[in-house]
Amino acid sequence: AYSRVLEIHEQHLSPVPTAYFPTPLLLSQGHMEWLFDYEGNRYLDFFSGIVTVSVGHCHPKVNAAAQKQIGRLWHTSTVFFHPPIHEYAEKLSALLPEPLKVIFLVNSGSEANDLAMLMARAHSNNTDIISFRGAYHGCSPYTLGLTNVGLFKMELPSGMGCQSTMCPDVFRGPWGGSHCRDSPVQTIRKCSCAPGCCQAKDQYIEQFKDTLSTSVAKSIAGFFAEPIQGVNGVVQYPKGFLKEAFELVRERGGVCIADEVQTGFGRLGSHFWGFQTHDVLPDIVTMAKGIGNGFPMAAVVTTPEIAKSLARRLHHFNTFGGNPMACAIGSAVIEVIKEENLQENSQEVGTYMLLKFAKLRDEFEIIGDVRGKGLMVGIEMVKDKASHQPLPCEEVNQIHQDCKCMGLLIGRGGIFSQTFRIAPSMCITKPEVDFAVEVFRSALIQHME
Numbered sequence: 428a429y430s431r432v433l434e435i436h437e438q439h440l441s442p443v444p445t446a447y448f449p450t451p452l453l454l455s456q457g458h459m460e461w462l463f464d465y466e467g468n469r470y471l472d473f474f475s476g477i478v479t480v481s482v483g484h485c486h487p488k489v490n491a492a493a494q495k496q497i498g499r500l501w502h503t504s505t506v507f508f509h510p511p512i513h514e515y516a517e518k519l520s521a522l523l524p525e526p527l528k529v530i531f532l533v534n535s536g537s538e539a540n541d542l543a544m545l546m547a548r549a550h551s552n553n554t555d556i557i558s559f560r561g562a563y564h565g566c567s568p569y570t571l572g573l574t575n576v577g578l579f580k581m582e583l584p585s586g587m588g589c590q591s592t593m594c595p596d597v598f599r600g601p602w603g604g605s606h607c608r609d610s611p612v613q614t615i616r617k618c619s620c621a622p623g624c625c626q627a628k629d630q631y632i633e634q635f636k637d638t639l640s641t642s643v644a645k646s647i648a649g650f651f652a653e654p655i656q657g658v659n660g661v662v663q664y665p666k667g668f669l670k671e672a673f674e675l676v677r678e679r680g681g682v683c684i685a686d687e688v689q690t691g692f693g694r695l696g697s698h699f700w701g702f703q704t705h706d707v708l709p710d711i712v713t714m715a716k717g718i719g720n721g722f723p724m725a726a727v728v729t730t731p732e733i734a735k736s737l738a739r740r741l742h743h744f745n746t747f748g749g750n751p752m753a754c755a756i757g758s759a760v761i762e763v764i765k766e767e768n769l770q771e772n773s774q775e776v777g778t779y780m781l782l783k784f785a786k787l788r789d790e791f792e793i794i795g796d797v798r799g800k801g802l803m804v805g806i807e808m809v810k811d812k813a814s815h816q817p818l819p820c821e822e823v824n825q826i827h828q829d830c831k832c833m834g835l836l837i838g839r840g841g842i843f844s845q846t847f848r849i850a851p852s853m854c855i856t857k858p859e860v861d862f863a864v865e866v867f868r869s870a871l872i873q874h875m876e
């Protein structure tokens with residue numbers, strides 16, 4: 428059956444990025460943190476889709492909310508009113524600090540960042556947008572100009588995407604970690620193990636200032652940052668860096684955008700939003716993935732002033748955005764996170780997990796770094812600790828594959844796809860972490876033999 432599925436996929440569907448997801452499984456069911464294939468094998472989904480299934484596959488409360496709504500009303504576009512959207516707007520806005528209180532509902536992270544870019548330009552009257560090296564903000568033509576990591580970095584012919592006049596002068600800032608081929612600074616990998624241990628902040632701030640003074644970034648409209656870079660392999664900034672960068676952008680009239688697509692909704696444990704871990708207040712926050720536990724849904728939240736600036740230039744309308752199904756599901760997700768204390772669980776189990784994987788780092792020469800926060804952890808695979816060269820992709824693939832055969836699904840990231848990414852549903856338990864660590868350890872032992 429699998430070969431037939433592969434045949435259909437090759438003929439009719441877009442290819443899977445196999446460097447990140449070698450040999451995709453044929454799945455039949457999901458229950459909370461577990462997935463099942465058609466042969467009855469079960470897998471611990473330690474990547475929760477792609478950092479998406481925030482509260483667990485087919486969570487009973489989320490399912491019940493969806494079932495209740497599906498029999499009442501599925502669809503209206505954003506031009507009609509319905510109770511689920513107002514209930515949701517109140518719930519979501521209560522989770523954000525003043526003055527971030529105006530919500531635009533869309534359908535994907537890329538769409539949310541597209542809209543944030545338009546808002547930044549409409550509000551600032553400037554055009555240039557800055558993102559970091561190693562950033563992932565989406566794969567729409569607009570956001571591709573912001574994305575700059577590994578296989579997802581696309582060199583578009585002129586006239587396409589962000590090289591076009593529609594979207595001029597997207598500039599890539601200095602951040603890159605060790606994972607960027609074109610990073611001007613290679614020393615950062617030594618500093619990415621924990622926020623705060625890095626001495627390099629001032630050096631990055633100087634580079635950031637250079638970026639801001641270059642011709643392309645002189646009229647800065649907006650600055651995008653993921654609170655922790657996800658696709659780039661869980662890369663963290665030096666402590667205090669983002670706060671200073673925000674100030675520099677604002678001094679020049681730009682607005683600051685936190686892309687919380689991966690880091691939001693309690694995943695980082697200590698705070699509900701990633702930007703709070705940097706002690707900054709963005710002007711625009713974008714969110715997707717975990718917001719709907721896997722149901723297509725995304726949002727942009729901003730200030731009344733910025734919302735007004737957009738409205739002066741554009742009548743924002745979205746056919747599917749804020750549909751009753753998405754809103755009912757989104758409300759249930761927020762309730763589950765609160766009722767089941769999932770943010771607290773992210774903190775507790777995340778800390779436990781980071782320590783467990785840090786022990787493995789001490790045990791194995793091919794683990795170059797273990798880093799992250801809450802339930803967002805990266806394990807960077809290297810040839811050896813001294814050289815810190817990435818472990819060749821085929822070897823990482825083999826370890827990845829062996830984990831899968833033993834019932835553990837994990838993600839990949841980084842420019843060479845050399846970093847394993849771990850981001851389970853927030854209902855994950857310590858015994859499940861123990862299982863995952865043991866499987867990962869066995870896969871590494873198998874690799875060393």
Ligand code: PMP
Pocket residue numbers: 477534535536537538540563564565566653657658686687688689715716
């Ligand atoms: N921003 C970030 C930080 C992401 O990780 C992603 C998806 N990996 C996106 C935006 C784009 O989201 P989507 O795939 O829903 O368009």
